[in-house]
Amino acid sequence: MNLELKNVTKAYGSFKALDDVSVTIPEGKLTVIMGPNGCGKTTLLRYIVNAFASKMPIAYVPQETYGSIGMTARDVVSLGRYDKSKFYISESEEDKKLISDAMRYMEVEKYSDRNLDTLSSGEKQRVFIARALAQNAPWTLLDEPTSNLDVRHSDILMSTISSLKRSSVIVLHDINLGSLYADNVILMKQGKILSCGTPDKALNCDILSKAYDTHFMSAQIGDRSVYVSSGV
Amino acid sequence: MEKKRHNVWYKVLISAVILLAVMALSCCVGSVKIPVKDVIKAVTGYGEVSKATYTIVNKVRFPRICMASLVGGGLAMIGAVMQGLFKNPMADPSILGISSGSAFGAAVVIVFDLNFIFHGFTGTYLGAMAGALLAWFLVYNIARISGEHDLNSTLLAGIAISSVLSALITLLMTIHRESMEQVYLWMLGSFSNSTAQRTIYVAIVTAACFVILIIMAPRIDILKLGREAATGLGVSTSRTTGILLCVCSLLLAFCVANSGIIGFVGLIIPHCVGFMRVYKMRGKLIMCFLVGAVFTLLCDTLARTVIAPGEIAIGALTSLVGAPYFLYLMLKNLIRERRMR
Numbered sequence: 001m002n003l004e005l006k007n008v009t010k011a012y013g014s015f016k017a018l019d020d021v022s023v024t025i026p027e028g029k030l031t032v033i034m035g036p037n038g039c040g041k042t043t044l045l046r047y048i049v050n051a052f053a054s055k056m057p058i059a060y061v062p063q064e065t066y067g068s069i070g071m072t073a074r075d076v077v078s079l080g081r082y083d084k085s086k087f088y089i090s091e092s093e094e095d096k097k098l099i100s101d102a103m104r105y106m107e108v109e110k111y112s113d114r115n116l117d118t119l120s121s122g123e124k125q126r127v128f129i130a131r132a133l134a135q136n137a138p139w140t141l142l143d144e145p146t147s148n149l150d151v152r153h154s155d156i157l158m159s160t161i162s163s164l165k166r167s168s169v170i171v172l173h174d175i176n177l178g179s180l181y182a183d184n185v186i187l188m189k190q191g192k193i194l195s196c197g198t199p200d201k202a203l204n205c206d207i208l209s210k211a212y213d214t215h216f217m218s219a220q221i222g223d224r225s226v227y228v229s230s231g232v
Numbered sequence: 233m234e235k236k237r238h239n240v241w242y243k244v245l246i247s248a249v250i251l252l253a254v255m256a257l258s259c260c261v262g263s264v265k266i267p268v269k270d271v272i273k274a275v276t277g278y279g280e281v282s283k284a285t286y287t288i289v290n291k292v293r294f295p296r297i298c299m300a301s302l303v304g305g306g307l308a309m310i311g312a313v314m315q316g317l318f319k320n321p322m323a324d325p326s327i328l329g330i331s332s333g334s335a336f337g338a339a340v341v342i343v344f345d346l347n348f349i350f351h352g353f354t355g356t357y358l359g360a361m362a363g364a365l366l367a368w369f370l371v372y373n374i375a376r377i378s379g380e381h382d383l384n385s386t387l388l389a390g391i392a393i394s395s396v397l398s399a400l401i402t403l404l405m406t407i408h409r410e411s412m413e414q415v416y417l418w419m420l421g422s423f424s425n426s427t428a429q430r431t432i433y434v435a436i437v438t439a440a441c442f443v444i445l446i447i448m449a450p451r452i453d454i455l456k457l458g459r460e461a462a463t464g465l466g467v468s469t470s471r472t473t474g475i476l477l478c479v480c481s482l483l484l485a486f487c488v489a490n491s492g493i494i495g496f497v498g499l500i501i502p503h504c505v506g507f508m509r510v511y512k513m514r515g516k517l518i519m520c521f522l523v524g525a526v527f528t529l530l531c532d533t534l535a536r537t538v539i540a541p542g543e544i545a546i547g548a549l550t551s552l553v554g555a556p557y558f559l560y561l562m563l564k565n566l567i568r569e570r571r572m573r
Contacts, residue, residue, distance in 0.1 A: 046460050061461065082454055135464075
């Protein structure tokens with residue numbers, strides 16, 4: 001089912017993190033949310049989880065996971081297969097396949113028996129993303145998943161999500177990575193949606209300049225538009 | 233993976249066998265030495281033993297040994313839950329404020345000489361239990377003031393209540409210096425007052441809490457992923473935290489009221505179990521119970537035998553014996569981790 005948000009407002013004191021947001025996020029597509037710091041991207045993702053988790057499972061990975069996890073990488077990925085209706089958790093063949101596939105996609109098999117607390121931030125992030133992929137939920141929501149990833153693993157992540165054809169919402173800061181893989185883009189500023197649609201329609205230099213308060217230039221490489229900031 | 237899972241149960245089995253062996257051994261030693269076969273006969277009721285042996289084993293040593301095992305296992309489990317919930321390796325049962333509440337209740341009874349016996353329970357025991365429940369009531373309600381169970385608020389409320397109660401104990405001891413030694417010794421912990429009746433109550437509470445914690449163990453792992461990730465997996469952070477804190481508080485109240493404050497067990501045993509490469513919470517809790525029970529029982533056996541007929545405070549022994557062993561395990565683990573990189 002599509003995620004229908006109507007007139008959503010979320011405030012922290014007098015600060016409106018989401019200001020009367022109405023949007024439809026289409027099922028089966030990869031939607032990328034972009035926008036400057038503090039524009040409400042994370043608040044929007046969290047709102048979706050809290051509003052829809054009672055109706056269906058949602059795989060969510062936060063920006064950062066704080067504190068000691070104290071489990072092996074495989075243990076963490078296997079949490080994605082948690083079923084609260086079962087007391088004794090034995091992994092079915094399907095569970096095992098989903099876990100090993102997710103670990104292979106994110107290239108974290110080699111950390112399988114390593115304690116997560118001993119991994120680097122990027123390696124941990126890949127394990128958490130693998131955990132979300134193993135959940136195989138109707139919706140996958142990732143908040144800045146590429147913030148600690150190198151170029152190769154950012155590409156691997158986006159191409160994996162794109163090729164799996166799962167309904168996904170991803171918050172990204174990399175405009176070009178987002179526009180390359182997204183089916184649908186939501187550009188936000190100050191708790192409101194500035195533009196929404198396919199990357200071709202929703203993104204252009206003027207609207208990006210307006211969103212980020214900095215000048216943008218674009219260049220055409222093949223059939224792709226590449227955006228570069230040209231200074232404040 | 234099958235191999236790995238069997239590995240955990242293999243460790244559980246070995247620990248359980250060690251616990252039974254240590255329990256039997258502990259029954260044999262003391263001011264009167266009793267052969268193992270007589271201990272088994274007295275406990276199981278199969279075979280004839282002298283009346284004195286029967287009384288020593290069944291009325292004195294066995295309740296105390298069971299109490300030490302239950303309390304040690306309980307404290308280690310609570311420590312593992314706290315470290316998992318707070319995602320902090322330094323978390324231990326004392327952060328709930330229950331231990332200080334218990335000590336305060338016991339101190340009030342000792343200082344004001346309220347020593348009565350009610351249905352077989354001493355005033356100190358009932359005072360400690362009342363103090364623990366009072367502290368739990370305060371921490372629980374302060375932490376829930378926003379309507380949800382918030383871990384940071386629980387931590388801060390626990391520290392604040394604990395500090396106030398510790399200050400009050402110091403004040404009581406300063407004003408009534410003649411009771412200082414007695415209060416201090418109670419706080420250092422001992423299993424010398426264990427009776428069959430008390431042990432049965434602790435066993436019932438520990439068994440109930442053990443079952444609930446084991447059922448909820450995977451949820452503690454999931455909470456580590458963050459509030460929304462847990463929500464996405466159908467686990468409510470607030471409800472799960474609330475239930476876990478209540479169960480741990482109840483178990484801790486019974487442990488501390490019976491034995492006084494035994495530090496170190498709740499902090500260190502979960503780490504020792506981690507060094508044994510048991511990471512997932514369900515296996516970890518079972519292992520913590522067994523290892524905590526073995527460790528506390530060994531310490532209590534030493535406490536009552538080394539300077540017999542006198543006793544060493546168990547709280548001092550757990551640190552004295554446990555700390556060097558913990559350091560050894562930590563260094564061994566660090567070296568192994570370095571080799572793996």
